Amino acid sequence: MQIVQGFKPDVDAFKAQGYEVVTEADGQFDLAIVAVPRAKAEARALIADAALRADQVIVDGQKTDGIDSIWKDIKKRVETQVVSKAHGKAIRFSGGASGGDFSDWANPGPLHLIEGFTTRLGVFSVDRIDKASEALAEALPAKLPPRIADLGAGWGYLSRAILAREGVKELHLVEAEAAAIASAKDNITDDRAQFHWEDATKFKPPHLLDAVIMNPPFHTTRAADPALGQAFIAAAAGMLTPQGQLWLVANRQLPYEATLASLFGTVDEIAVTGGFKLLHAAKPLRRAATKP
Structure with a gap:
């Protein structure tokens, strides 16, 4: 069995159980199971790849992730068998030579939907610059400390803005999604950049850093999960020098201030714009038990 997964925390969890895990499928199979992601184009690309590689394909998904429309599109191409339960469907069809033609759904590879990137x-924000990251990039000071991490760096928009500031000598881009870190490597060619395909909440830099800058994710499902952003903040505090600084952007309703106050000597709201708040914290009160 081969598990295809690009999210590093899940990759690590599967590998710890002894499974073979790859970011792209490799080989031919008797059966492929596709767990439908939220993005329709990505779901189609996974189905197209499965149809080429496997004799039988099962596509599993929830109504909230668009499984009904996907089923309608699949049955126009190939005969299907469907099991419906609760708010989900499992769709089975034949792949390989006896299956339908899904070539127009194939993964197009690197995309150029945003000028210059x-x-x-x-990846998150595949066809537009994220407004929160854009707001944080505009709010950063003209001069930044020398050693910095961008936690949850995505495809590199914020990192490029950081590297354009005076004073930066070293930037660690930390990102859990393999597709995003691959895109960041295309977008950032500066020798000062170092790329880490890792869970940001567990990342240990080679030495303590002068600053962390981030637009932390706040979703593990469709519902907002403030604990994820809070874990990013705690991780940032653990990788900073005693005089280290943190800049972050968040949706206005997310309750990060108490976490920041418990981990940093000073916390300030530096701006509120377009539904986002921009926060600056400095002088971490305690570092992670295991130092980098």
Whole structure:
């Protein structure tokens, strides 16, 4: 069995159980199971790849992730068998030579939907610059400390803005999605950049840093999960020098201030714009038990 997964925390969890895990499928199979992601283009690309590689394909998904429309599109191409339960469907069809033609759904590879940047299917904000990251990039001071991490760096928009500031000598881009870190490598060619395909909440830099700058994710499902952003903040505090600084952007309703106050000596709201708040914290009160 081969598991295809690009999200590093899940990759690590599967590998710890002894499974073979790859970011792209490799080989031919008797059966492929596709767990439908939220993005329709990404879901289609996974189905197209499965149809080429496997004799039988099962597509599993929830109504909230668009499984009904996907089923309608699949049955126009190939005969299907469907099991419906609760708010989900499992769709089975024949792949390989006896299956339908899904070539127009194939993964197009690197995308050039945003001027000056490369993205890929499966990344956050695949076709536009994220407004929160844009607000934080505009709010950063003209001069930044020398050693910095961008946690949850995505495809590199914020990192490029950081590297354009005076004073930066070293930037660690930390990102859990393989497609995003691959895109960041296309977008950032500066020798000061170092790329880490890792869970930002567990990342250990080679030495303590002067600053962390981030637009932390706040979704593990469709519902907002403030604990994820809070874990990013705690991780940032653990990788900073005693005089280190943190800049972050968040949706206005997310309750990060108490976490920041418990981990940093000073916390300030530096701006509120377009539904986002921009926060600056400095002088971490305690570092992670395991130092980098």
